[in-house]
Amino acid sequence: MSVLDIRIIGDPVLRQKSKEIDIVDEKLLKLASDMIETMHNANGLGLAANQVGIPLRLIVLNLKDIGVGKKDIVLINPEVVYSEGSSIEEEGCLSIPGLYTELERPYYVEVEAQELKLPKGKLRNVRIKGEDLYARALLHEIDHINGILFVDRLDDIKRRIVLAKWKREHPEYS
Numbered sequence: 001m002s003v004l005d006i007r008i009i010g011d012p013v014l015r016q017k018s019k020e021i022d023i024v025d026e027k028l029l030k031l032a033s034d035m036i037e038t039m040h041n042a043n044g045l046g047l048a049a050n051q052v053g054i055p056l057r058l059i060v061l062n063l064k065d066i067g068v069g070k071k072d073i074v075l076i077n078p079e080v081v082y083s084e085g086s087s088i089e090e091e092g093c094l095s096i097p098g099l100y101t102e103l104e105r106p107y108y109v110e111v112e113a114q115e116l117k118l119p120k121g122k123l124r125n126v127r128i129k130g131e132d133l134y135a136r137a138l139l140h141e142i143d144h145i146n147g148i149l150f151v152d153r154l155d156d157i158k159r160r161i162v163l164a165k166w167k168r169e170h171p172e173y174s
Contacts, residue, residue, distance in 0.1 A: 001030075001037040004052040008173050009096045009149060009163075011053075018048070018055040018145040021076045028058070029121050032074045035060045036118075039072075044094045046137045048144030051095050058116075059141040068134045076123070078113035078142050089136060091150050097173070099166040103153055109135040111142070 007014055021028065031054060039047040045065055049058040057077045063069030085107030092100040111128045130138050140150055151159050167174050 001033045003041045004034050004038045006038065006042060006047075006051055006094050007053055009151075010173075011095075013050050013053050013055055014095055014144070014149060015147045016050060016055045017147045018050050018057045021056055021058060024076070024116065024121050024123060028056075029116075029118065031056075032058065032060065032116055033118055036072050036074070039094075042094050045133075046141040047094065048141045050144055050147075057145045059145060061137055061141065063134075066134050066137055068130070074116040074118060075111070075113040075126075075128075076116050078111050078138070078145075080109055080139065080142055081112050081127070082110040083135070083139075084108050085131075087132065087136070089133075091136065091140065093140070093150050095144075095149065096151065096166065098170055099151070099162060101151075101154065101158070101162050103150055105136050105139050105153070107131055107135060109138055111138050 035047050039060055039062055046061045049056040059075050059078060061073050063073055083106035086104055087107040088102050088104045090100050091103045108131045113126055114123045115126045116123055
């Protein structure tokens with residue numbers, strides 16, 4: 001396994017809508033394993049493949065730190081099929097290091113995907129029901145594979161203010 005470079009806001013791959021995955025091969029299994037290692041190395045709750053420069057519909061989530069399980073989960077081609085409620089919580093992103101701001105998202109979500117079991121690559125269809133932080137993490141990562149960053153969900157004025165402040169405080173990423 002390897003720690004991959006996480007792409008930072010401004011990288012065009014973060015704005016691409018990722019491609020559907022139809023084949024699970026050794027390359028995809030290695031990517032998923034590397035993404036898990038990268039997510040843990042960065043102390044993240046989740047990571048999308050385009051955040052490491054690969055525009056595929058693949059996400060990983062740290063269920064232990066989210067508080068809903070003991071291990072990580074790998075999801076292929078996840079899609080939100082239902083959401084309800086509302087929650088305003090602080091959110092951040094590994095692709096915008098050091099920026100945290102409150103964001104409103106649905107409190108409850110249902111996602112359909114294929115779960116990829118590592119290391120062998122066994123697939124199973126799943127319908128995940130998540131609430132609170134789990135819902136937020138699922139929505140955040142699915143936004144990524146659709147080319148959306150969490151700051152895009154802010155109103156225009158707030159987005160400009162938080163990004164300008166972030167750029168001043170983090171010139172190494174400008």
